[in-house]
Amino acid sequence: MGKYSEGLFDVYHVFDTQAYKEENIKTFPSSFEGDKGAPPFLRFTVVPGGPPLNAASTSGVLLVEIFTAWGAGPTPANQIADILDKHLQRKTVGRTQFFLSSADKQERDKEDKVLARMFYSIPFAHFGVTI
Amino acid sequence: MADYAKLIDKQVTNAFKKTVSLQEEVIFNLKKGESFDFGTGQPSFDSETPVRVKVLVIKTSSKNEVVKKQLLMERIADLDVYDSVTMSSGEWKIGEILQDTGHNQIVEVSRG
Numbered sequence: 001m002g003k004y005s006e007g008l009f010d011v012y013h014v015f016d017t018q019a020y021k022e023e024n025i026k027t028f029p030s031s032f033e034g035d036k037g038a039p040p041f042l043r044f045t046v047v048p049g050g051p052p053l054n055a056a057s058t059s060g061v062l063l064v065e066i067f068t069a070w071g072a073g074p075t076p077a078n079q080i081a082d083i084l085d086k087h088l089q090r091k092t093v094g095r096t097q098f099f100l101s102s103a104d105k106q107e108r109d110k111e112d113k114v115l116a117r118m119f120y121s122i123p124f125a126h127f128g129v130t131i
Numbered sequence: 132m133a134d135y136a137k138l139i140d141k142q143v144t145n146a147f148k149k150t151v152s153l154q155e156e157v158i159f160n161l162k163k164g165e166s167f168d169f170g171t172g173q174p175s176f177d178s179e180t181p182v183r184v185k186v187l188v189i190k191t192s193s194k195n196e197v198v199k200k201q202l203l204m205e206r207i208a209d210l211d212v213y214d215s216v217t218m219s220s221g222e223w224k225i226g227e228i229l230q231d232t233g234h235n236q237i238v239e240v241s242r243g
Contacts (some may be wrong), residue, residue: 009172016169033212034165034174 003058007126008046010096011062014087015044023083039115040068040076042084048126056128062088062098064120070113074106077118088122096126143205143234147185154185157202158217165213174213182207189237197243201229206236216240 001009014020015027026041028034043065050059064084068076081103088098101122109115147154164177190201200223202216214225223240230237 012169012172028167032165032167032174034167035209 003052003056003126003128004048006094006128007048007058007060007096007124010094010126011044011046011124014091014093017087020087023087025080025083036067038069040066040080042066042080050123050125053125053127054130056130057126058128059123059125061121061123064122066118066120067109067115068106068118070108070116072116074116074118077106077116078103081118081120084120084122095128096124099123099125139232139234147187147205150187154187155218156183156185157219158183159207159210160215160217161207161210162213165211176213197241199226199239199241202238202240204236204238206231206234210236210238 048058048060104119106118186202226239
């Protein structure tokens with residue numbers, strides 16, 4: 001497995017832990033087209049666009065779109081962002097280290113008007129091993 | 132409103148009857164209960180159900196070695212990218228739902 005897949009599977013591992021599953025937040029990768037059910041749910045993208053430390057390393061940002069019901073106000077999305085922080089911020093998973101998160105303002109989703117969407121992002125570095 | 136719905140249903144049925152010699156019976160393979168398996172990194176499904184439907188191929192096109200067909204058919208709810216259709220020419224992937232009147236659909240399928 002190469003550096004991009006390794007970093008991606010470290011992110012998958014976070015969402016596959018028992019502790020995260022107990023949060024009961026439906027979480028899907030981007031381009032997953034299955035039925036997501038009622039909000040809240042999350043859609044994430046791993047963007048390995050940062051500078052690498054060596055040939056086996058990557059860095060970048062994990063983008064998470066937090067979808068909640070439009071009309072419920074910003075509280076649910078911010079509570080979910082706090083939950084994401086609990087599982088990601090300053091954590092090391094496999095060979096991937098997550099740093100400090102940030103979040104953008106909440107907006108009405110353009111594709112589905114019943115949803116509100118807030119971006120949560122957290123930079124990461126994946127430290128691969130060169131042989 | 133109900134009368135209009137009945138009228139449309141009847142006309143769609145009539146239109147299909149007139150094209151019976153051009154219709155092809157196909158099998159839609161409908162996958163249900165989609166979820167994402169973080170262990171394997173792949174989508175997973177609870178079940179797969181075959182549904183036999185008559186379709187009318189209204190357009191075939193080819194570009195960059197990908198062949199696309201547009202199928203006119205009675206509506207199947209919840210068709211998505213994970214489903215497929217088996218035609219006489221083999222298995223085709225479900226693409227975009229180009230039109231959905233609530234009674235019938237035009238579905239784009241592709242292979243290649």
